[in-house]
Amino acid sequence: MRPPRQKRRAPPAVQAEPGKPIRLGLQLFQPMLADAVGRSELDVELDGRTVGDLLGYLVRRYGRRARQALLDEQGRLDLEVQVLVNGKTWANRDKLDAPLADGDQVIIMTLLAGG
DSSP: OOOOOOOOOOOOOBOOOTTSOEEEEEEEEOHHHHHHHTSSEEEEEESOOBHHHHHHHHHHHHHHHHHHHHBOTTSSBOTTEEEEETTTEEEOTTOTTOBOOBTOEEEEEEOOOOO
């Protein structure tokens, strides 16, 4: 009889010191946001530690056009906007508290539907 397989643990995220900004790689597959930012890939230094903090930073930094790209009329994350962290953690308006760590790779995209 074989012993049970041990689950491999993912390496822990690099935690930044409290009060020290974290660096993120950001890819924008949301055309309006990429236009507002002026490019589709960038590195971001963020004082916050959540997806909501990142989105707030983008709206403050890039203004009205970023706000229109990300938020609905009530100021909440638009239902069509999705955020993917490190290719495995999805965040939408219900998961804005999803944690971010130094070195994370974040993709912001618009969901498309059709048939």
